[in-house]
Amino acid sequence: MTDRIRIAVVGLGKMGLSHFAMVNAHPRVEAVGCDGAGFMVDVLSRNISVPIHRDYQTMIAKERLDAVVIATPSRLHAPMVTAALEQGLHVFCEKPFCLDWQDSERLTKVATDKGLVAQVGYHYRYVGAFQEMKRIVDSGALGRITHVLAEAYGPVVLRPKRGTWRTQKSEGGGCLYDYAAHPINLLNWFFGTPSRVSGSVLTPIYSEGIDDQVTATLGWDNGPTAQLSVNWSDESHRKMTTRITMIGTNGRLFADRQECQLFLRASDLALPGYQAGWNLRYTTDLTQDVWFYLRGEEYSAQLADFITAVAERRGAAAENDFASAAQTDRTMAMVIANAETGAPVGAPPLVAKPANGPRKRGWFARGA
């Protein structure tokens, strides 16, 4: 097939190898690999037929490419994405997008101006249960959402050690960028960039000079207050677990990778199929099959969307575009600034008037 698009996967570490396998297995793609470390390049170039490059600049200058998937340490994202966009390449970048949110906003503009597909790998937006949560939030059926708890736990740093780039501040490591970025990105999806961040504490437990634990309070104008609670030194979890809980004037909503649980005080016409009381939806039921399954449908699905957008020249990402990831970078910068100075970042959120009696749409929603 001659119309296959050519995508280079850059950075063949843990995430990168997995991206490489999924991209390479995609029927519409011819894959290329790139990694700076000699070991991986040697082993792969002797054992697979795909070209593997060592030098990124040379590769994007010389290979005929349509797109790149950037899965290098976070510090390298901004310069590598900049170079790719300059070459007119579509970009899928691993999260977090850029360590400096001003880079994120600049690159968002460049990609938009050039009409390039620009996407970031926040895969939780492709998990069925969180997609259902988004649908429920947008429907308004929860009433006025006032209270949110956003959590992530897992077993990454369990003892003092030398570590890899993930535990080095200069490389963009740490629990905030690696773990907390996910629940923050989900909050951005539901509510946008917070107007105020306060009470942030970035705590090292085993690491030196970098956080293993993150807590913060986020507030939105006329929106909820969210508590962020994240810890990557928790061995009780087999792997990373992310969960969001919300309380609104018409009920309570919970989601994690497996399921979405909704308690409604009263059913709502905007949300057909859900009744008063408890409702349960499983990710397994909400998920479409993928062309190639490696480690969860969400990882395959986000790349499928990217590949489709590139192949069909749609000029923009279907989900997780640079602008949305820039919101997350901005939010993380607020958490860092707040943790450093102790002073709240942003203006106190405007507070909506307390709900008095039924809300506007309530007249239609009360019957069922």
Place this chain on the structure above:
Amino acid sequence: MATMDRLLFGDNQFFGINHMSEEKARAQAMRFQSTQAIMDVLDVAYDEGIRTFMCTTHDRIAEVADRVRGNPTRYAAFQFYPCMPYAHKYANAVTEHGMVGALRHFMPADGLLATALAGGKALATKEVDSIAKVLIDMEMKMFVGTRTPVIFIQNVFTDLLLGMGFTRALRIFDDHIREKYGAEPAYISMNMPMLLDALEREGIERPIICSNINKIGFRMSGGFDAYLDALRSGRVRAVAMSVYASGAIPADEAIHWISELPGVESIVFGASSAGNIRGTKALVDKYMGVAA
């Protein structure tokens, strides 16, 4: 060629793996904290005539192997189908030590391979093969003195290698399992039709592949029809997992449907209660003929 039993007992339930609910997964992890609790369930299955335990090479399984070795009379017919490696052990090691560091971590400290990796120079093809074999042998250590007639490679590894096009590694696995262990090499995959083609290109004929096979096509990547075509072609010896599609298909209907498919030699299932174990066994006997 080893004949496989019709019904194999899986181990997800013992290790806090539940595709539906983290709460259930945690409750299971708590319940199976002690090896005795695992043995109690395995004993129910064994006494029902389910003698094959298809299990991850998780550290806890070493304790199960100890129990089985320790009571050869009780477990005269008990056999393991090891599934290697326990992926999180490697994933965590890579996070902790980096790619090369993780490999060194699993090599014997005094060996030539550790030295080769420490040197940071390019590895010869022969050395890559040797490293793969050492990794396999490390995973098999816990099963010494038990029966392991079929040995699987876990789906995350199979599918990672498949996706990368590094299928030569699967050939190394295949040869080593036959030569060193006299066992049948086998593959777990979430992409069975694609894997089957790739294995054939490596010269591996009629492989044993364990994959999701269920009436509603749940997690049958590559497409339901491609699975049925592969099964009908006689090119694969299939082990069906997720036959109930995480509970979406009634048990009787699920097993009945599987029993009419050509090419499915075995079903692997996990259960924690005697009732569910006996229920599945009775259905398999009913629809697939009484077999061990």
